[in-house]
Amino acid sequence: MLWFTLSRNEEQTLAVQIEEELRKRILASQLRENEKLPSSRELAHSLGVSRNTVNEAYEQLLMEGYIYRIPRSGTYVSKGLAFKKERRQLPPFEKQIHQPEEPIIDFKASQPALDHFPRQAWANTYKQVCLTANEDVFGYQSALGHVQLREAIANYLGRLRGVEALPDQIVITTGATQALSLLTTLLQTVGEKVCVEDPVTEEMRSIFTEAGAKIEPIHTDEHGINPAHLPKNHKPRFVFTIPSHQFPLGAILPVKRRIELVEYARRMETYIIEDDYDSEFIYEGTPVQAMQSLDTEHVIYLGTFSKILSPSLRIGYMVLPYHLVERAKKQKWFTDRHTSSLEQVALAMFIKEGLFEKHIRRMKKLYAKRRKVLVEAIQATFSQCDIIGQAAGMHLVVRFNNVNRIHAHDLVNHHVHAIIVEHFSIEKGQHQNELVLGYGHLQEEDILEGIKRLKKALTSCVAE
Ligand SMILES: Cc1ncc(COP(=O)(O)O)c(C=O)c1O
Structure with a gap:
């Protein structure tokens, strides 16, 4: 006797639930090929549903080729449907302990002020x-x-x-x-x-x-x-x-x-x-x-x-x-x-x-203000540097003349992020002491805090 539970509150109709259960059992070989299925009357009785509901499910499975019918004999499971689903190998789940981290100030470039x-x-x-x-x-x-x-x-x-x-x-x-x-x-x-x-x-x-x-x-x-x-x-x-x-x-x-x-x-x-x-x-x-x-x-x-x-x-x-x-x-x-x-x-x-x-005019004003805050903060904080490419766009480059090479990990350690120009270079070795600072998306207070962190981060590079 075939039996399974059906949910009466599900969004799926009873017929669809019966189809799915039978499909699953046929593919998993729990119902074997050529095995005879109960008549619609029997199955309806054991599941407590109407015969029409079972007939609807059987018609669908017949159309999809899961079952076949022999007139005056019954309904059978089709041949050759045993099928093992490949299971994805999931990496072992490691419980991570999240410590509240100070958010990174990211001078990423090419990011417009999305909040505007x-x-x-x-x-x-x-x-x-x-x-x-x-x-x-x-x-x-x-x-x-x-x-x-x-x-x-x-x-x-x-x-x-x-x-x-x-x-x-x-x-x-x-x-x-x-x-x-x-x-x-x-x-x-x-x-x-x-x-x-x-x-x-x-x-x-x-x-x-x-x-x-x-x-x-x-x-x-x-x-x-x-x-x-x-x-x-x-x-x-x-x-x-x-x-x-x-x-x-x-x-x-x-x-x-x-x-x-x-x-x-x-x-x-x-x-x-x-x-x-x-x-x-x-x-x-x-x-x-x-x-x-x-x-x-x-x-x-x-x-x-x-x-x-x-x-x-x-x-x-x-x-x-x-x-x-x-x-x-x-x-x-x-x-x-x-x-x-x-x-x-x-x-x-x-x-x-x-x-x-109108939007361009508004954004230009906003970016001009953020750029001014950034340029002034750089000038007040770093005595030996050149600011390059500040006349347009949403980013500029700072060359730190008293630094040989900036390390990305020093920045991360101080919760600030900016890309070293060298990262974009094809011919290496010419831009190791230059940083791209994008400012379009940053609030003024974040720009100021970011420059403070940059100062601390670069102190270790100066010592090299
Ligand atoms: C140099 C450059 N050109 C163009 C784009 C714009 O690309 P898209 O229009 O596909 O967003 C970018 C995106 O950052 C860029 O860096």
Whole structure:
């Protein structure tokens, strides 16, 4: 006699509970192949349910092939279903004793002030789009991205970054990260060299190497990438640069070097990929126009909304020379068809209604204040240091002239975290006494406390 308990309060119906129990027993060989199951009347009686309920469960199992029926004989377990589920090997559970730790002050870079995300304005805009947008917004769209957002970006870039772009040259991507990944494939880099600023983040590097490209590091100093170091006797597939606020060094590339880079691209018939990820936040002088304004055929311009608004939006874009647009569109389609249209249309409306630029103005004020607090604290605390790359963005670099080498563990021991520039270097040995300090996400009191801790942490390095 087959018997098991059924729960009458479960969200699952009684029939589904019977199916699951029988499935489990068949797979575990507790009900063996060709074994006869009780009739629906018998099983209904032993479980205390209606015959219809058992019939419903049997019909489902019959359809899935767990059981078979012989007319005028009965219902049987199908053959060949004994099946052992593989058990995951779990590491032995170790009970950890958690001691309350002092929270680390993390000068991580590239993190916007998430607590200042314009929640209300974004929610209003998004709601309006959901309630009023044309039906087509809810369907599949062009792989280039929604035309309203491409128009809004073209207009914004023309006015504020000097970028020459028509909406048809813009591809909306899932962040600048995806734009880089698409470009690396599109420009056929497998087994080929691509020139990359050194230092550069490991993430950027790995986007290129994972796609099969070989990295050629190009020396980058406090003025940015040095075109004199670009290869002369072979052509790289592209040169990757962040001219408006190099990461990590923070340099703003002088116009002379920009012209040299463009001339190089023309001479070698290659491309410059210009990553313009946080140039909206300029604190000294006027913003330098994008390099793309010097040459629309050899410079591919990348932008993102991750730093101005939020990385969670996952919206970035690339501005391409016309001859690359069709291929990029195909590549984007193959990757994920297109970026989410609802967010795109909401963002387009957010830009058109002036809310985006209003937010930039607010954030620029906030970051300028935090940067001032940080710079003054560094100057008051460390007598022998240089501050590099402070004119823009949300991070700067400090070079400690009386320190040979900074150790990450000394920082951790003092509950402060910052990345040593050396960590981003391809050619090692030149940036061991420099730290990247991101401040966009930190409250003023945390910045001040963080610098105090840094002072203590670096005392042991000075003694070396
Ligand atoms: C140099 C650089 N460019 C661009 C980005 C933005 O990437 P995404 O738009 O995919 O968020 C980042 C992210 O930290 C970055 O460090």
